[in-house]
Amino acid sequence: MLILENEIMDDICIKFESEVNETGTDTLSTELMEHQKKCSRCGRYFETVKHLEEAMKYEVPLRKEPSEVAARVIEMMKTRVSINWQLPLVSFSLSVSILMFYIWGVFSPVNLVTDPGNNNNTEKTYLTFQAVPVSSENIKVPGNFSPYKSLAQVLKKDEGIK
Amino acid sequence: MSLSNSARLEKMITEESRKFYFVAFRILGDQDMAMDAFQNSCVNALRSVDKFRGDSSLSTWFYTILINSCRKQLSVWNRLGRIFSHTDLEQFSSSEEDDGEDAEKLKLVMDEVGRLSSRQKEAMILRYSEGLSIRDISIVMGCSEGTVKSHINRGVTAVRTRLFPDSEESVDMAARACDAKLH
Ligand SMILES: [Zn+2]
Numbered sequence: 561m562l563i564l565e566n567e568i569m570d571d572i573c574i575k576f577e578s579e580v581n582e583t584g585t586d587t588l589s590t591e592l593m594e595h596q597k598k599c600s601r602c603g604r605y606f607e608t609v610k611h612l613e614e615a616m617k618y619e620v621p622l623r624k625e626p627s628e629v630a631a632r633v634i635e636m637m638k639t640r641v642s643i644n645w646q647l648p649l650v651s652f653s654l655s656v657s658i659l660m661f662y663i664w665g666v667f668s669p670v671n672l673v674t675d676p677g678n679n680n681n682t683e684k685t686y687l688t689f690q691a692v693p694v695s696s697e698n699i700k701v702p703g704n705f706s707p708y709k710s711l712a713q714v715l716k717k718d719e720g721i722k
Numbered sequence: 723m724s725l726s727n728s729a730r731l732e733k734m735i736t737e738e739s740r741k742f743y744f745v746a747f748r749i750l751g752d753q754d755m756a757m758d759a760f761q762n763s764c765v766n767a768l769r770s771v772d773k774f775r776g777d778s779s780l781s782t783w784f785y786t787i788l789i790n791s792c793r794k795q796l797s798v799w800n801r802l803g804r805i806f807s808h809t810d811l812e813q814f815s816s817s818e819e820d821d822g823e824d825a826e827k828l829k830l831v832m833d834e835v836g837r838l839s840s841r842q843k844e845a846m847i848l849r850y851s852e853g854l855s856i857r858d859i860s861i862v863m864g865c866s867e868g869t870v871k872s873h874i875n876r877g878v879t880a881v882r883t884r885l886f887p888d889s890e891e892s893v894d895m896a897a898r899a900c901d902a903k904l905h
Contacts, residue, residue, distance in 0.1 A: 616835075624757055
């Protein structure tokens with residue numbers, strides 16, 4: 561009988577400790593609250609957790625306000641994000657500009673010509689202006705060719721103007 | 723219209739900054755270290771908020787980042803070979819004006835919590851200060867629920883032994899510790 565009583569007590573004590581650990585002291589069932597008043601072991605456990613809950617809520621005077629730190633971090637991260645978005649855009653624009661300069665350099669009528677000079681020690685660089693190419697090797701362009709004239713003819717045809 | 727995770731996170735770390743800061747402070751026991759841990763957590767969280775899938779609540783997810791920041795702070799602190807001083811905690815204890823029995827017990831409890839292992843401290847702070855469930859604590863600490871329960875139980879038992887040194891359980895524990903030393 562005594563052993564049985566002890567076993568029951570132990571089971572309740574285990575249940576009590578587990579409940580207190582999982583939910584704290586505020587939400588204990590009436591059964592467990594009554595038990596801790598009668599059982600010195602659980603009473604001490606209950607009191608310890610009560611003190612722990614109190615100790616865990618202490619606050620010291622702050623040297624720095626955490627919300628200001630949080631706001632600063634948010635601001636900093638937003639700036640970084642906008643830089644991260646801008647960087648690829650800037651590098652893309654730069655690449656396009658470089659490519660355009662290259663294309664302009666290859667196809668433009670302006671050429672850089674390097675003249676080794678008379679005595680090989682001096683070099684001279686000239687800017688030469690090519691004539692607009694009116695023909696290439698395989699394509700023959702009629703002498704009276706004018707792009708504007710052709711365009712005028714096309715327009716006339718479309719609008720039925722005679 | 724529901725807010726994006728990023729907007730929710732910004733709102734949470736600004737509005738609940740004190741709560742998170744004090745978790746770091748209670749683990750680290752030093753205001754500067756706690757502020758560093760909190761700041762690093764904010765940076766890491768904002769940087770990785772896209773990876774938040776909503777498996778846990780946003781605050782549980784942020785606690786995970788915060789606890790990791792605290793662990794990093796402690797490992798750097800330990801690597802530097804400095805003794806963990808609890809300067810700010812001591813300052814707090816001595817500033818308590820009430821010299822009653824309860825205040826005395828509170829000091830004892832805080833002193834004992836300071837002596838616990840960092841894992842036990844984490845589990846107890848998240849449970850008794852933040853009210854997190856055992857499941858959420860296991861997510862935050864990256865261990866099983868059984869391990870969390872064991873950390874809490876051992877922590878409470880250590881504090882209880884300090885508060886009630888003459889109780890049967892304490893004498894029993896002391897005897898067992900003595901036996902273990904002899905064998
Ligand atoms: Zn009991």
